[in-house]
Amino acid sequence: MKKNLTAWLCLLPAIAFLGVFMVYPLVDVLIYSFEEGYNFASQTFWGTGFYNYSYVLHDPYFIQALKNTFIIVIITVPLSTGIALLISLGLSSIKALRDFFQTVYFLPYVTNTLAVGLVFMILFKKTAYSDGLVSLLIQLFGGPSVDFIDGPYWAKMFVMCFYTIWIVMPFKILILTSALASVNPMFYKAAQVDATPKWRIFYKITLPMISPMVFYLIITGFIGAFKAYSDEVALFGTDLNAAGMNTIVGYVYDMLYGNSGGYPSYASAAALILFSIVFTITTINLMVSRKTVHYQ
Amino acid sequence: MNEKANKKIEKQARINERVRKIVIYFLLTLWGVLVLFPFYWMILTSVKGYGAYNSEYVPKFFTLSPTTANYITAFTAVPLAKYFFNTFIFTVITTLLMMVVVVLSAFAFARLDFRGKDIVFSLFLSLMMIPNELVIITNYVTITNLDLRNTFLGLVLPSVTSVFYIYLLKENFEQIPEELYKAAKVDGTSDFRYLVRVMLPISRPTIVTITILKVIECWNSYVWPRLITDDQNYFLVSNGIQEIRENGFGRENVPAMMAAVVVISVPLVVLFLIFRHKIMEGVARGGTKG
Amino acid sequence: MKIVLQHVTKRFPNRNKKIKDDVIAVNDFNFEIPDGKLIGLLGPSGCGKSTALNLICGLEKPSEGRIFFGDTDVTDLPPEHRGVGLVFQNYALYPHLTVRENIRFPLENLRGAKKLSKEEMEKKVQEAAKLVQIQDLLDRRPNEMSGGQQQRVAIARALVKRPQVLLLDEPLSNLDARLRLQTREELKRIQVETGITTVFVTHDQEEAMSISDTIVVMKDGVLQQMGLPQDIYDEPVNLFVASFLGTPQINTFTGEIKDEKVYIGDAAVLDAKGIADGDVYVAIRPEGFIIDENGPLECDFLNREVMGRDTSFVATHPLFVGENIRAIIPSEETKTAVDGKIRFSLKPKKVCVFDGVTRERIML
Helix, strand or coil: HHHEEEEEEEHHHHHHHHHHHHHHHHHHHHHHHEEEECCCCCCCCEEEEEEHHHHHHHCCHHHHHHHHHHHHHHHHHHHHHHHHHHHHHHHHHCCHHHHHHHHHHHHHHHCHHHHHHHHHHHHHHHCCCCCCHHHHHHHHHHCCCCCCCCCHHHHHHHHHHHHHHHHHHHHHHHHHEEEEECCHHHHHHHHHHHHCCCHHHHHHHHHHHHHHHHHHHHHHHHHHHHCCCCCHHHHHHHCHHHHCCCCHHHHHHHHCCCCCCCHHHHHHHHHHHHHHHHHHHHHHHHHHHHHHHHCC | CCHHHHHHHHHHHHHHHHHHHHEEEEHHHHHHHHHHHHHHHHHHHHHCHHHHHHHCCCCCCCCCCCCCCHHHHHHHHHHHHHHEEEHHHHHHHHHHHHHHHHHHHHHHHHHHCCCCCCHHHHHHHCCCCCHHHHHHHHHHHHHHCCCCCCHHHHHHHHCCCCHHHHHHHHHHHHCCCCCHHHHHHHCCCCCCHHHHHHHHHHHHHHHHHHHHHHHHHHHHCCCHHHHCCCCHHHHHHHHHHHHHHCCCCCCCCCHHHHHHHHHCCCCCCCHHHCCHHHHHHHHHHHHHCC | CCCEEEEEEEEECCCCCCCCCCCEEEEEEEEEEECCCEEEECCCCCCHHHHHHHHHHHCCCCCCCEEEEECCCCCCCCCCCCCCEEECCCCCCCCCCCCHHHHHHHHHHHHHCCCEEEEEEEHHHHHHHHHHHCCCHHHCCHHHCCHHHHHHHHHHHHHHCCCCCCEECCCCCCCCCCHHHHHHHHHHHHHHCCCEEEEEEEHHHHHHHHHHHHHHEECEEEEEEEEEEHHHHHHHCCCHHHHHHCCCCEEEEEEEEEECCCCCCCCCEEECCCCCCCCEEEEHHHHHEEEEECCCCCEEEEEEECCCCEEEEEECCCCCCCCCCEEEEEEHCCCCCCCCEEEEECHHHHEEECCCCCCEEEEC
């Protein structure tokens, strides 16, 4: 009995915080999303139903955010995972400078996304004084002058994806290098004695053995990319709708707060739509991985 | 097998190996440059004079007359020191509070027996799937209704529990051999003394991991502080930088902006360079155990 | 295919960076492995025997010296071009592939003229599986099999491309005692059936003695002795080889040669015609003792261990090197009760004398 009490006392803070800031909001967000015409100031509403969802799904800003988010996901997840795999393979096949490269590659992980985003903005932005370094480089090779921050959609999307990849690479490289290091070198020796070509060693041995980690990165990559937001703010400022670069999460926050804010019902509906998308994709991912990934 | 053919094979193998090495080092260096260049650029720009920067249509890759003027501007024109201090306080309080909550829960799950333990733990685990974006809406409303906007309490409260870290630490606690506990019991050690004197020291690597991850998270947190603060006195560095970008220094004072960026980036980078092996190990452990 | 090692030396940089001297894993090896034999590379752990195997295989390159397969110099040839099969201590079976896929793996690497059709591959896989008697297990994965079965798969994989040389690194060390006995006979059978020159590494002298055609004994990177198992047992060239081979271990005493006789303390145990005086080690095989009331060697009797066919007498002696003397006596000769002291006479053929300083054999 005394033991019981101690245990519950130990759990009390966690349960209290989780209850107030996790469980209650979870229920609440559902309720919000069905309360039509909720007024933040008077805390009243005039009906219940699916109007909020319908509103969000017909909101051109939301459609834009949905489109942007999907483009970011589809481009950055495979690209970053692929490049990270290449780099990790390179890293694990060298000895000299390996520690140095690993340290350098990890740097973006410990930097403030908002702060470094500013540097990217400077590098890509066209101002009255300068076309921006990247644009100038393009011109050097005979390309046109492009403003990547306030210019055409594809250019903005390019910077966006580039920056996202730059930000997520450290984690992926780290995880993949340690996954590669955990493959017993005996297998490589065995393969070498059997005259296995390098690409075949990779495809037939290395990849299957690190496949759980690769899939883990793909799944978390999907989840992370679907929640993209602060990278966008870093590059394009807080008014993402105006820049046409909003994401679903950005849409949620804009609905909640800021110039266009004050609509927690719309925000809730959008958040739940996002959650169901992420949930579906993660489930599909897990199903695919169960079929293809080798677990020891 | 004849000697001549073998010689050829040997030579080919050596050449292939060398080509492979060159390609690998080239690609690794290329990515290294891509990673480092923004850092170089921000430091470079931060020491260029305001006039000098704006007169360069084609930016120069070096400067012969570095200046510290931008750093002075960064600290005087906007309350950068204040942002810094706020972030520091926020990070320390959040991390400490979270540690207490996490350690107590992990201890209860790993060491104490009570009715309903398995059910409560599964409930906790199921909460891991809930994304922050889903609950932040109500939390915003809750904190607003509690009149906690623009207070440290409001900033800190929603992020002092992490189911993931409880899980991580519980797993770690459970790896401590049962014999140690029995030995401590025989010596008449109380449960709490055992926690403090035995479990915590043994689990130090995990505690360090969690602290590192939480500090990085705090230092970079942006969304929640943005929602909950509109008073500059409570801005964290992320919000500060956004504020600087939109309103500070006049829009075009890029060197001053970069100086602020350098100042904000330095603490974590320095911390990382000192403890890089620990930090990388910690992130790898924390990242893959989920 | 005969294998020749000429002055082969392998140095590794010291792991402790403060020490500049390299670690010499293999020191000036010279030997020739005849075609079609089973060779046991024997030595205590850390003696460089695995390095020697890796050198033959090509996973390591010698710092000095040449290696020949037949008459071809393969010193700088990468392992994949040497035509060797290697069985790893932990088998190195790919966990994500089935047994069939594991065995087929080396065949799929063949290119150009050697490329095989699917049917040919399957035929070869079946042959190899049959040779090691695992035909029924082809669709399993490695983790669904016992250690002994995994071992067989590993051997099948090494043999499937018909290597000129088969190399095995501690092939039996991961098996339990019963399986070990069974597998080593199996190994011998496979070797005889295929006639492939086979080298295996082991630290277990019994294992090496029981199946090898020739044993190579190593210590600290230096080849100690090479020869037929019985020859090495009977005529060890130095004290290390004498004490490394045989269970129970050979019984070693400090002694001296004086006036053309070998003494242990005051007991003159053997004649030593024409040998100069000096300190020596006297090593006596456990089966070299005869209980004899008039024997020269007097020991303090401790106890006896009955093993059925034989009885082991445990005793001590002040000049004995190590813990206890073990004398193995056929049980029917041990009826007499012993108490306190026990006296032995010795079988001269079972006694070796080694120089007290160099520990090299002194031939009596």
